[in-house]
Amino acid sequence: MNGARLYWRFISASVKSQMQYRWSILLQTIGTLLVTAIEFFGVYALFSRFGSLKGWTLPEAALFYGFINTAFSLADACTRGFDTLSTHVRMGTFDRYLLRPVSTGLQVFGSEFTLRRAGRFIQGAGVFVWGWLQLRPDTAGAAVIAFALPSAAALFSGIIIISGAVTFWTVESMEAMNILTYGGVQTGMYPLDVYRKWLSCFFIFFVPIGLVSYFPICAVLHRSPFNGIPFWVGYITPAAGPLFFFVALIIWRSGVRHYSSTGT
Amino acid sequence: MICFISVVLRSFKNSLQYRGAAIAGMFTQVFWGLIMIMVLDAFFMNETGTAPISRVQSITYIWLGQAFLSLLPWSYDRSIQAMLYDGRIAYDFIRPCSVYWLWFARTLGWRTAAVTLRSVPLVLFAVFGMRLLGMPELAIAPPANAVQFLAFTLSMFSAAVLGTAITMMINVSMVWTVSGVGTVALVSAVVTLFSGMVIPLPLFPEWTQTLITLLPFRGLVDAPFRLYSAHIPAKYLTYTLLHQWIWIAVFLLWGKAFLRKGAKALVVQGG
Numbered sequence: 358m359n360g361a362r363l364y365w366r367f368i369s370a371s372v373k374s375q376m377q378y379r380w381s382i383l384l385q386t387i388g389t390l391l392v393t394a395i396e397f398f399g400v401y402a403l404f405s406r407f408g409s410l411k412g413w414t415l416p417e418a419a420l421f422y423g424f425i426n427t428a429f430s431l432a433d434a435c436t437r438g439f440d441t442l443s444t445h446v447r448m449g450t451f452d453r454y455l456l457r458p459v460s461t462g463l464q465v466f467g468s469e470f471t472l473r474r475a476g477r478f479i480q481g482a483g484v485f486v487w488g489w490l491q492l493r494p495d496t497a498g499a500a501v502i503a504f505a506l507p508s509a510a511a512l513f514s515g516i517i518i519i520s521g522a523v524t525f526w527t528v529e530s531m532e533a534m535n536i537l538t539y540g541g542v543q544t545g546m547y548p549l550d551v552y553r554k555w556l557s558c559f560f561i562f563f564v565p566i567g568l569v570s571y572f573p574i575c576a577v578l579h580r581s582p583f584n585g586i587p588f589w590v591g592y593i594t595p596a597a598g599p600l601f602f603f604v605a606l607i608i609w610r611s612g613v614r615h616y617s618s619t620g621t
Numbered sequence: 622m623i624c625f626i627s628v629v630l631r632s633f634k635n636s637l638q639y640r641g642a643a644i645a646g647m648f649t650q651v652f653w654g655l656i657m658i659m660v661l662d663a664f665f666m667n668e669t670g671t672a673p674i675s676r677v678q679s680i681t682y683i684w685l686g687q688a689f690l691s692l693l694p695w696s697y698d699r700s701i702q703a704m705l706y707d708g709r710i711a712y713d714f715i716r717p718c719s720v721y722w723l724w725f726a727r728t729l730g731w732r733t734a735a736v737t738l739r740s741v742p743l744v745l746f747a748v749f750g751m752r753l754l755g756m757p758e759l760a761i762a763p764p765a766n767a768v769q770f771l772a773f774t775l776s777m778f779s780a781a782v783l784g785t786a787i788t789m790m791i792n793v794s795m796v797w798t799v800s801g802v803g804t805v806a807l808v809s810a811v812v813t814l815f816s817g818m819v820i821p822l823p824l825f826p827e828w829t830q831t832l833i834t835l836l837p838f839r840g841l842v843d844a845p846f847r848l849y850s851a852h853i854p855a856k857y858l859t860y861t862l863l864h865q866w867i868w869i870a871v872f873l874l875w876g877k878a879f880l881r882k883g884a885k886a887l888v889v890q891g892g
Contacts, residue, residue: 381803388806395810399819406672406824407664532645536652543656551663552656553756 360463367467375472382472389476397422397484400546413548416491420574423485425545428506428570429538430478432513438468439521443530449619461613462606465521498577501592505573508598512569513538515598515605522605522612541566548575550583565601568594624718625726632730643738650739651746654687658759661820674823677762678850682821684747684761685846691735692780693816693841694787695809697801698728701792705799708890720884721877724792729785736781765851772858773849779865780841786872787812787837793876796883817843823852837868 375382400422404415442465445451454461520534541564549557549571561567575582576591658680665676674682701724704710713720744761751760764770791808795801813819815838822833822843833839844861847853853861 384803385806388803388810392806392810392813395814395819398814402820402825403660403664405826407668409667410660411663411666532642533648535649540649540652540656543653547660547663552659556655556659 360460363459364463364467367464368470371468371470372472385473386476386479389473390480391476393426393477393480396546397480410547411551413551416488417578418547419484419488420492420577421548421570422546423481423483423488424502424506424509424574425542425566425570426477426481427485428481428509429513429542430474430476430481431506431510432517433477434471434474435466435510436514436517436521437471438465439517440530442521443524443528446524446528446616447619451616452618455613455616462518462609492578494577497592501573501576501595505569505595505598508595509566509569510598511602512566512598513541515602516541516564518602518605518609522609525612525616537564545570565594565597568597625722628723628726629730629733632727633734636731636734637738640738643735644742647739647742647746650687650690650743651750654683654743654747655759657683657820662759672824674821674847674852678847678852679821679824680759681762681850682817682846684744685849686818686842688740688743688747689736689777689780689842690818691739692732692784693809693812693818694784694791695805695812697788697791697795697805698724698731700727702795702799702801705795706890710887711889714884714887721789721793721880725785725789728788728792729781732785732788733781762850764849768855769848769851772855772861773845775858776840776845776848776861776865779862779869780845783837783840783865783869783872786869786876787841789876790872790879793880793883796880796887812838812841815839816841817846821846823847837872840865840868 397419400418401415404410404418410418442451445454454464457464516534516537520531520537523534524530541560544552544556544560545566549560549567557567572582572591572594574591576588579588581588582591661679661683662676665672665679668676701710704713713723716723747761751757764773787808791801791804794804798804815822815833815836817839822839825833833843840861844853844865848855848858848861
């Protein structure tokens with residue numbers, strides 16, 4: 358059986374099992390929807406108080422905010438297995454994955470597709486569409502988003518895979534990795550040029566969240582991302598997402614090789 | 622009363638052991654604080670002096686928010702949840718003191734321990750770390766003066782009690798729901814927004830100001846922090862304390878009645 362079909366099977370099994378608790382899922386989705394909606398209320402309040410942010414308007418900020426949340430929720434739903442990996446490493450139950458004749462990465466990916474992440478997705482997509490309808494960018498813009506959204510999801514998945522792989526060495530999951538995932542989302546909610554240089558450089562060159570979200574949205578808006586950089590650069594930069602994902606898979610493999618069972 | 626104090630102290634000491642987790646959490650909080658501060662700073666760049674709170678006051682507000690984050694009632698007492706799961710909760714009901722105050726003391730203990738562990742290094746970072754990193758303009762400002770600082774301290778103590786009283790509502794609700802996850806998600810959303818943790822409350826739109834002034838949550842974050850930077854002059858301290866303690870009384874009475882009802886509905890899981 359090929360990988361894609363097998364993954365599909367895993368996912369449908371996971372969805373089916375979660376649907377046994379449909380009320381719980383629904384309530385949690387509404388809960389997240391509320392929590393994230395409150396975040397956007399903060400953005401709205403600041404814009405209504407100050408008018409603009411370094412020349413950015415509220416609908417433009419809505420694009421950044423909506424995009425990063427949508428991309429992250431997609432990645433977050435697919436990679437739950439990597440989040441909970443430290444338990445498997447500590448208990449030695451990761452052995453089970455090694456015994457099966459399928460790649461470990463595919464199995465961990467397939468271990469859960471988290472439905473309750475839908476709350477953040479709905480909210481992010483809603484805000485994004487609202488901003489889009491206000492601004493009405495050209496079709497080239499739509500094409501960039503179609504390319505950048507999966508790239509950004511791939512990038513976030515890459516970060517989560519790496520933080521999972523790190524547990525092969527550290528056993529404990531590292532809270533500091535949250536800075537890269539949730540911190541990255543938090544940073545990406547506003548255009549990258551509002552931050553100090555070191556922070557934007559960190560999220561461009563080290564963990565390239567800026568390349569998959571800030572640059573392409575600048576391209577959509579035909580606005581130069583930083584002084585002297587033409588807007589069309591953002592048509593290309595989302596390629597960093599799949600690249601980062603690929604690097605993450607390499608790190609994952611070497612982590613798996615490093616794994617030694619606790620034997621319980 | 623002696624029972625109450627000793628439970629607070631023991632719970633405080635127990636929670637002080639989790640230093641590692643507190644330090645790991647501090648990194649994330651510093652990062653959070655920095656991002657929010659940079660965003661606010663950028664908003665203030667083309668501001669012409671009409672904002673209802675100054676740039677420096679807002680920056681200080683955010684830092685204090687990160688320092689006192691653990692006081693916020695957006696989590697529940699895990700030990701109570703564990704006891705509800707396996708039925709040990711029955712022991713709490715046969716002790717010769719009020720269950721409500723017993724839980725209250727435990728919660729107050731771990732909340733203050735968590736704040737003690739995090740606030741000191743965080744404030745030190747916000748003062749010195751920011752200067753060492755070459756961002757003195759984003760560092761926390763000192764308290765406006767000694768009187769304001771005293772007012773801040775007083776209302777911060779009340780904030781700790783208020784936070785505990787609200788946490789008790791979540792704790793007691795678990796008698797029915799067992800898992801506090803859903804309740805916490807909803808409560809924390811409301812608390813975060815209306816306490817001032819998302820953005821400083823004075824920056825909220827005018828039409829919301831009456832509502833947020835009446836709600837209890839500004840007593841957790843907003844009121845003490847504004848006393849610190851003299852955004853609220855110390856002479857209005859009585860109003861702040863009155864607001865906090867009226868709400869504390871409301872939550873105490875409500876929580877106690879809630880628990881009395883819950884005790885009747887409580888099912889002890891045997892095993």
